[in-house]
Amino acid sequence: MALPFDDDDYGDDRKAPLLAKAVPGDNAEPLSVSELSARLKRTVEDRFGFVRLRGELSGVKRAASGHLYCCLKDDKAVIDGVMWKGGAQRLAFRPEDGVEVIATGKLTTYPGRSKYQIVVETMEIAGEGALLALLEKLRARLAAEGLFSESSKKPLPFLPATIGVVTSPTGAVIRDILHRLADRFPSRVLVWPVLVQGEGAAGQVAAAVRGFSAMPSNGPVPRPDLVIVARGGGSIEDLWSFNEEVVVRAVAECTIPIISAVGHETDTTLCDYAADRRAPTPTAAAEMAVPVRAELGSQLAELALRKRRCALRPVALGRERLDARVRHLPKPEALLAARAQRLDEASERLRRALRERAAGAGARLDAQGARLSLPLLRHRVERAAERLVRAGLTPALLQRQFDVARKHFAPVARVLPQLDPDKPLARGFARVTTATGHTLTDRAQAEREPTLTLKFRDGDLTVVPNALPRRAVRSKEPGAQQGDLF
Structure with a gap:
């Protein structure tokens, strides 16, 4: 059977075999693809059983199963990576594209695609610069959603009756807050104990904030009027739990005013941006929460004094105006002087008139006295008696008339008592x-x-x-x- 090409195609006089033939004494048995893939897998895993890679995350996605798939790359090469569900749940940050990380794991192959990849067991951010870059990226994304808007900030109550504190119950922070509140204005404090750093801290802090917000106002436990999220100072890694998105969203969605007091004055977390007020220290948060009772007492005393002055000021002004008007009024004795003089003149005229009238009456009495002499009066009585006799009105005549009338009414008088209704x-x-x-x-x-x-x-x-x-x-x-x- 002739071949479809010439011998010159091989450059020599040999001809390519059509069928594979076993050569006696040959120990190079042909391998299947699966066998080769398995040998490559064992070789790679034995040689690179523990590696640490530094690279930039790309194509990060989380499958429905919980596994994390991504690529690690630099300026010259790229390698696929996978992180199983258990390791992905333990991550201390949220992987995103563009974040530079250090991944620890082992290399293996994926025979289905003839590719090699790294199975990541732990993943950390590569240095503080990369961590700050991730923080800034998260801050910009949450700010774009309006979580840090000033219009959504709630005013702090002037004098909260109950204060909720989210912090570690064993640290110095809670003691500082309680001591400061006792010095300024003793208030009821509800402490929700949480982890403030490490694995699970972000979830506990978010659950505590949401728990305070969900408390009923008329429940057996009083609902706080103010919440303080507090933690002491530390490195950016120690404070990272308060940069987690779950914490930031819980603080922004809380219906109770929140003061964020995480770290020292120079420390800033995303929780500070989402809170209604940021305090440089936990002690400063307690000072923001309540006023000083002694200062309130002095303010009340000052307000009472001002109230008293305001009430008395119109009286004082009225008294001043009255004094000014009194100075322009005439003297009472000046007003009464003319009337007093007329009274004196009238009194004098009255005395003179009484004396003159008494003198005139005495003269008239003396003039009439001659007419009232006893002989003259007897004469007038005698003349009146004579006129009475001539008129026929003697007492005997009147008595006879009375007797006749008495006899006429005698029967009526006897019957009248019988008619008395009583x-x-x-x-x-x-x-x-x-x-x-x-x-x-x-x-x-x-x-x-x-x-x-x-x-x-x-x-x-x-x-x-x-x-x-x-x-x-x-x-x-x-x-x-x-x-x-x-």
Whole structure:
């Protein structure tokens, strides 16, 4: 069978075999692809069982299974990386593209694609510069969402009744806060104990902030009016839990005003940006939370003094105006001088007039005295008696007229006592009258009156007819009943 190419294609006189033939004594048995891949995998894993790579993350993605897939690259090469779910959950930061990291793990191969990759066991940020770059990138992303907006900041209460503190219960921070609050204004403090650094610290801090925010206002435990998130100073790695996105979102979404007091004055975390107020130290946070009670007392005293002065100022001004007006008023004695002079003149004229009138009356009395002499009076009486006799009005005549009138009225006088309506009262009878004294003879009239007067022999009795119980009495007519007045 001829070959479809010439011998010159090989450059010599040999011809390519068509079938693979086993050569006697040959120990190079052909390998399958799987066998080669397995040998490469063992060789790579044995040779590179522990490596540390420094590179920039690229193509970071987290699968639904929880595994983390990424690439590590520098300016000349790139290698695939995978981090299984258990290791990815223990990461202290959130991997993102562009972050320079140091990954620790082992190299292996992926036969399905004939590629080698690193199985990452731990991943750390490569140096403080890379950590700050990651922090700045996260800060810019959260700021773009409006988590650090000044318009969303809530004002701090002037005097919170209950203060919630999120911090470690064993550190010096909580003691400093309690001591400062006791010095300034003793308040009720609720401490939510959390880890402030290390694995799980960010989740505990976020859960504590959300727990305070979710407390009911009328529950058995009083809901805080103010929350302080506090931690002492440390390196950027120690404070990294307060830069975690879960903490920042919990602080920004809290419905209670929050003071962030993480680290010292020069330390800044993303929690400080999200909080309603940042305190340079935990002690300063306690000072922001409550005022000084002694200063409040002095302010109240000053306000009371100012109130008193404000109340008395119109009185003082009125007194000044009154004094000014009084100075322009005339003297009382000047006002009364003319009237006093007229009074003196009138008194003098009155005395003179009384003396003159008394003198005139004495003169007239002396002039009439001559006419009132005893002989003259007797003469006038005698003349009057004579005129009376001539008129016929002697006492005997008047007495006869009285006797005739007495005889005429004698029968009437004998009958008059029998007609007296009160005469039968002595025999046990009573007379019913109205309040005006009108005698009643009918029951219907008596029922219409609000009050009745019963006249007895020894006095009157006022009764109310409608308030008296009624008892039936036997009437002269069969079957008839009459209400008893009593």
